Amino acid sequence: MNDNLQFIGTGWSFPPAFDKATGNTAMTTGVEDIFGSLHILFSTTLGERVMRPEYGCNLKDYVFDPANTAMEAYIKKLVEDAIIYFEPRITLEKVGVDFQNLEGIMWIKIDFRIDATNSRANYVYPYYLKEGTNI
Numbered sequence: 001m002n003d004n005l006q007f008i009g010t011g012w013s014f015p016p017a018f019d020k021a022t023g024n025t026a027m028t029t030g031v032e033d034i035f036g037s038l039h040i041l042f043s044t045t046l047g048e049r050v051m052r053p054e055y056g057c058n059l060k061d062y063v064f065d066p067a068n069t070a071m072e073a074y075i076k077k078l079v080e081d082a083i084i085y086f087e088p089r090i091t092l093e094k095v096g097v098d099f100q101n102l103e104g105i106m107w108i109k110i111d112f113r114i115d116a117t118n119s120r121a122n123y124v125y126p127y128y129l130k131e132g133t134n135i
Helices: 003-008 031-043 069-086
Strands: 010-012 027-029 090-098 105-114 119-128
Touching: 003 031, 010 031, 027 031, 031 069, 031 105, 031 119, 069 090, 069 105
Parallel strands: none
Antiparallel strands: 010 027, 090 105, 105 119
8 A cells, every 4th residue: 555545544434334245344545534534523513422522523503603704714713623633634724614605504615735645635514504404
């Protein structure tokens, strides 16, 4: 295996899946593993993990806050801090928040550089403000 890919790592696919024929767990590697880790980080509420209560990003706490520039700045800072503390494989370059359409979705765009390969990538996390409300 390439040394760069070893540094990036291999992890379980998200959501977890299993191969019926072999019984093995489906795995992801490279940038897909980083995308999965970011998705898990943003979907996890602080205190949700018993062994790592500090892990996560409390996006759900701001569902009912007004969509204004103050909230945008706070969400950016929340996401930046979570990535800096919990995703050491990447260097964050830019975080963007878009809720201009006000259709119940807040798009969080992350531009970053993968340290092991010095390659740039981006990830867009759709945070559904109205998820499960049938609106």
